[in-house]
Amino acid sequence: MTIDDDGFLEELRQEFLAEACSLLEQWEEYFLKLEETDDKAEQVTNIFRVAHCLKGTSSAVGYSEMAAFAHIVEDLLQILKKDPSCLTPEIVTTLLKCGDAFKVKVAFLMGKEKTDWDVTVLAFDINNYLISFGHAGHDTHAAPAEDQNLMPAGPSEETKAESIESDDDWKQVMADVNQKFGVQLTEEHMHLSEDEIAKVIADQQSEKAQKPAAPVIQLEQVREHKEEEKKAAAASASAPKDAASSKAANATVKVDAHKIDKIMNLVGELVINKSQLANRVEQYRDDHVLEATYSLLEKTIRELQDETLGMRMISMKNLFLKCQRAVRDVSIKLNKNIEFVQSGEDVEIDRSMVELLTDPLLHMLRNSVDHGIESQGTILLKAEHVGSKIILSIKDNGRGINAEKVFGKAMQNGLISPSVKMSDLTENEIFQFIMMPGFSTAEKITDVSGRGVGLDVVKTTVEKMNGKVDISSQLGKGTCFKLILPLTTSIQEGIHVKSNNSSYIFPTEKVLEILSGDKVSFITDPNGLNMFKYRETVIPYATLDATLGLSPDFKISKMILIMDVDGKNFGIGIDEFVAQVHVVLKPINEIVRTSTGISASCILSHGGIGFVIDTDEVCKSVLKNNKEQNRLAA
Template sequence: MTQNDRDNSFIAEALPAFISEAHEQIERLEQLLLELEDAPDDRDLLDALFRCAHTVKGSAGIFGLDAVVGFTHHVETLLDHVRAGQVALTPALSTLLLQCNDQMRRLIADAQHPEDEDADAQAHRGALVARLQAACAQPAPARAAQAARAEPDSPATGNARWPVAVRFGGDTFRNGMDPLAILNYLRGMGEITALRCDAAAVPALDRLDPEQCHLGFDFVLDTAQPRESIDAAFSFVRDDCTLDIGAPAGACDGPSVTAAPRTAAHDAPADGTPAQDTPAQHPQAPAAASEAARKPQQRKAADAGHGDDQRFIRVQADRLDAVINLLGELVIASAGASLLARQTRQGALVEANDQISQLVEEIRNGTLQLRMVPIGETFSRFRRVVRDTAAELGKDVQLEIVGGETELDKSVVERIADPLMHLVRNGLDHGLETPEERVANGKPAQGRLVLSACHEAGSILIRIADDGRGIRRQKVLERAWERGLVERGTVPSDAEILQLVFAPGFSTAEQVTNLSGRGVGMDVVRRNIEALRGSVEIASDEGRGSRIEIRLPLTLAIIDGFLVGVGSSKFIFPLDAVVEVIENRQAVQALDARGRGIVELRGQALPVTSLRALYGLDSPAPERTSVVVLQAAGRRYGVLVDSLLGQHQTVIKPLGRMFRSLRGMSGSSILGNGEVALIFDVPALSQLAATPALSPVHAPQRATITTPEGQTP
């Protein structure tokens, strides 16, 4: 393999790491722009915004992505003007920067799958560059003068000549860095003149170690960038070089500095250096690429202003999924070993297996925690959606985010993003009124859209609420009559009318727009949420607003379950949904034909349902049954079971096609003895138990109430 082949191989391996980190920086840049609209003079936000663009540009330069470097350079220049107080950050300028951020996102995506860019895309990018340059040419004089007085070493007009001397350490190549890539990056900031290589430091050819770096350079950088930007260019090699940046020679108002005499055999070329606004040609450096792949999160932490003690490692998602799948098999095998150990009745063996089971549980909790991410990262993406959609609809909307720190499985977050997007856009289009309509109805001109999340009984509850017009039930009912969803003249309950919104192809929009009206969306939303073992409900107060509640499991892999038996069948309830257990000494007979009734619990009527009757299990009822009290959506209900088998680590497996039509089931699990147990969907099961029976079922007077852990409350 040639050196060029090795270089290309390193680039190919490191490029995905750069793409991933660059997308994170672009997401961060967008959020900062939206935050700055409320605080345009916040210096910390402005500095963070500049660092994001600078990081993207610098990393792209290492990989020779000239299109990204060239365009981002113009964005960086404008942000530097804003940061220095030379240009005011107006709403129009924020819109321009958000559009430029979208362009950067497309350029980075194209870097992974390069294709020839069409003329329209080039014209669009050229128009954005022209607008960026025009914005830089319109400074705010008073603020520029103030910035100039505050930073005398960084002239507001003209460039400065920065003398730079750098000597790279012997391990620079071994640590994955290429000094020429850094010089080429500096050329993108301005013009390098008087470049001289320290030829005396290079040993004779017979004593030259090709893996050791002997390079040192002295040059003058003619640029408008401040000292911090020059220093940041060497951030990747700070531990492998000695750097001296002298005082600037002043604004460039004359000819360039004449290059000092140098030896051509060792000097890097100074001719043909591109101007400040022209991207340089960057060599593909395998060492630099390796460094970009090795320390992406360290650079991110540094750019965010965090301490050096934070360490990160980036792991591919499929590798983590494979570990969790193996962990599931380990949980099943551990349960089987524990069962066999108890059957042997050997105390030492049982104790050893209990210790192993405890360690497996700790490993399970720690591994699943690796996939838990705050849902606030997903919520924050909707700031841009609300901003742009509200502007398109001519509405004034304030987005509030509550409970963004609530964590759930990353796989759930990824799959819930699209349904949430549709619900947010639907609320903006159908729910919230225009400022004129709101004022006419006695409301504030600005509407409110609230995204909130919290943990509830082992699941996560997501709410999308607005203070808009609400759902007009009569209009929904009339449209249902027209489509034949409800027999004309029939008036269902309010709850049933609201559920019609989720019917396939249902829409109340008067005309088709690019946001709604085609009857595609809400049925897909419900189907996608139910595929995650979740549920969605709608509540609405006409004229005052609507609220959509989504309940999702925290994880799709492994949960703590409560194992019960009905005849020869085994079932599992999510442990977090189990409130308590009522143990009866005789079978309960007074149930209706569908196996539903009411039991009295501490003076309150508790609806119950029999699993034997509900699922048609062909087994005789025992003399002794128990009622497992569950809670879902703020309601409590009971389930009649034959036996209580205790807490069980549950590995969730998908249901086969034959069982997917079963109501109240969300998955299956394999027990330690090889049997299969079905996992209940507690919210769906609560709907089956919600309708009260004709005759109540009373618990015996001497009922024993225990928690799932066996403790009497």
């Protein structure tokens, strides 16, 4: 084989591996749908097609071991396709494990896994099923160790008969193959097996030219491709789409995720450069041409930013499928009757966040099955897009969490000062203790058993994404975990303000209004409470410096930001409002983030550093300070 042929084969293999990832996602989806519907025939047929495609294509690109295992799986699916009533939960579990094995093999071939697979046990289990259904199983021990491909010599006569629809179809396929690969297949080859036909093609190609031909594509694969084209054409005729949609579908291309990330970083730098240019434009206000050009540039950059961000966004469907699979496996293992309900799987989120969310979400769901629900119940997984946030809810109707026991355990572990009473904390603040490292390892608590193990990792992961976890629970009624996350971790729209000569960025969606400090009437309270009247209500007030722990002294600021955090309103005093900006978020030291209510940093238009405010922490600080003042006054 020449260098060009080697490159062509490698290109085919990479395309196959990318396609295999998509096929295996469908594989899991079809199986999970299988257990939710009474009409199993359609789903089994879909699963069979996936296995058949994996077998044929992997064999065509030289992955014989994968093709061999796919052939064994296909044999079992062939039986189930004829009689779906043979399906049992045990068979479904085995076939799902086969899908996992295929994923491991694909990851290994893509260089993402360091260890190859071993499917001996799975092949043995499938052989046992084949024998139990009255079919001869494959001998998994007959072949030498280096050639244990588990592949029979060729398809059975029954399989061949089913795959042949008409002689005319075969003739057309052979004509296409002859033209594409420069061989001469005739009618006498029609009823040969796939392996035999592949050998004939290879022999004819090697005899014809000195230069070896491109890798042989098996006849069955080409024929199947033709059938798919016919089906697609028929579907298009029965349900026509508009020309624009068809054109858009045809224009779809696959792009490496790393390239999109690089483009996103460049767009971020472009946003910074635009902000710096804005300062220069301000100095030439009389130049209307320059001003118009800058306005056009600003609009173009905004659109580029939105489109680039859109390329990074993916639906949460695949993540939800993994969650459904995890709930199914744990419920079967623990012999619990769990109804899994999901909604919002089409909500889109930054692809980098999906990867970070997978393990925490699966851990929380397994905890709900294992420790939340006793014998039967319902688990709800919901995703919703609220403003610039994504809210993921994991809710069960199990035993719930005992707040008193959690508080006592936290007190026992020294997480709470002995002077603090349970009434001083909200339920959410109490439940946050179960997410502290090692909270439930010293002594088991019946109503919280296991919920603390690993939840500290969940909290840490979510906070790294500038999100937070809220917990609510009622004894005997269930528990709800809410993961509140930003839509993306790259760029944020915010309000640029100054306080004590430092620059800060508040998320735009959290700021309701900006008031002048001299127009606000503060309430003079003998107990020293910092409050003022806003739209017929009295809300807490604190300076930004005070909430960040920089200056505890009370003062009336020049300007006041009216904040809305989860329905709670409060005022934050600042020295100056600068502008509404788009900033590229940069990571910040973990100590600074957790101790001061600052979530990230950014580079401003003048080249200086700005700090992005964690409004949830600021809100908590304001309310806590006023609550403490109320408690001391009482």
